[in-house]
Amino acid sequence: MTxxxxxxxxxxxxxxxxxRFALSAEYVSELSRQREHGEExxxxxxxxxxxxTGVVLRRNQIVPVADIASALIGxxxxxxxxxxxxxxxxxxxxxxxxxxxxxxxELAEAERLPVSGKLPPYVSGLLSLNDEIVEVLxxxxxxxxxxxx
Amino acid sequence: MxxxxxxxxxxxxxxxxxxxxxxxxxxxxFAIAASAVDEIxxxxxxxxxxxxxxxxxxxxxxxTLERQGQRYFVVDACEHFHLAAARSSRLLxxxxxxxxxAVDAIDCMLELNSIQALPRAFSGEERxxxxxxxxxxxxxxxxxxxxxxxxxxxxxxIEASVRGREAGGRTVARA
Numbered sequence: 001m002t003x004x005x006x007x008x009x010x011x012x013x014x015x016x017x018x019x020r021f022a023l024s025a026e027y028v029s030e031l032s033r034q035r036e037h038g039e040e041x042x043x044x045x046x047x048x049x050x051x052x053t054g055v056v057l058r059r060n061q062i063v064p065v066a067d068i069a070s071a072l073i074g075x076x077x078x079x080x081x082x083x084x085x086x087x088x089x090x091x092x093x094x095x096x097x098x099x100x101x102x103x104x105x106e107l108a109e110a111e112r113l114p115v116s117g118k119l120p121p122y123v124s125g126l127l128s129l130n131d132e133i134v135e136v137l138x139x140x141x142x143x144x145x146x147x148x149x
Numbered sequence: 150m151x152x153x154x155x156x157x158x159x160x161x162x163x164x165x166x167x168x169x170x171x172x173x174x175x176x177x178x179f180a181i182a183a184s185a186v187d188e189i190x191x192x193x194x195x196x197x198x199x200x201x202x203x204x205x206x207x208x209x210x211x212x213t214l215e216r217q218g219q220r221y222f223v224v225d226a227c228e229h230f231h232l233a234a235a236r237s238s239r240l241l242x243x244x245x246x247x248x249x250x251a252v253d254a255i256d257c258m259l260e261l262n263s264i265q266a267l268p269r270a271f272s273g274e275e276r277x278x279x280x281x282x283x284x285x286x287x288x289x290x291x292x293x294x295x296x297x298x299x300x301x302x303x304x305x306x307i308e309a310s311v312r313g314r315e316a317g318g319r320t321v322a323r324a
Contacts, residue, residue: 055289062268064270095268097270
């Protein structure tokens with residue numbers, strides 16, 4: 001990086017409804033397609049954790065599904081056929097979670113701009129991509145107790 | 150139906166080759182260590198339970214069972230897991246305390262080779278409910294922690310409340 005140049009990071013940008021959101025690429029380990037042919041891949045069991053809707057199996061590991069769409073865009077959630085498998089730090093340990101997305105994901109290199117104005121606490125930065133401002137999500141914060149309604 | 154088993158030492162830590170009983174409640178399946186269950190029986194002999202002040206805290210305890218001269222407090226598994234109404238048909242008599250669990254059905258007994266830890270992203274009541282998750286023919290089944298239904302201390306608290314109420318009733322009757 002030359003003197004005066006801004007640090008640019010990689011982000012995975014994904015659409016949810018009419019907006020796009022970004023996650024730091026360092027937290028994303030894979031984008032995987034959900035099973036097709038009507039198979040119900042996500043499995044559920046009773047629990048009380050907000051945003052978690054069930055679990056999926058990935059490489060014989062049980063991965064919780066964090067459906068963040070309702071928290072970000074409300075109840076009108078589009079059909080999603082992919083999972084972004086992300087690494088979350090929970091109580092000091094790294095855990096994987098599957099975030100349902102539509103699949104139209106894009107890897108973008110951009111400068112993370114500081115948050116301006118009144119934005120939710122789970123927005124950790126902003127990206128200026130062409131004519132669009134994209135919110136960078138702090139997934140751990142989004143799922144943490146502090147921002148629970 | 151009444152299936153009794155001899156008492157063997159109960160350990161709560163996950164171990165390979167552990168025999169579990171699969172049961173269902175309101176369509177959800179669960180596993181419980183076979184060593185944590187003293188008897189599986191039908192619902193005959195249940196009595197309605199009302200214990201006043203503790204009832205709110207232990208709303209999931211709706212019935213009692215007199216068994217071998219001892220009173221067992223019956224936990225409605227449906228209420229415990231906040232599930233929609235179930236149709237209980239079986240009782241699991243638990244070994245760690247004078248507690249029993251009313252469930253819809255017993256599915257089978259099987260041996261688990263491994264139990265995976267509950268992913269840390271789960272942070273609600275389920276951290277107390279489950280010891281971990283088991284994979285049974287591609288299906289994820291939570292393995293329950295028997296003490297989460299009613300701990301020994303909670304049973305003691307309910308018994309004390311019941312005794313207090315019974316003693317109060319006798320005093321009023323004498324007066």
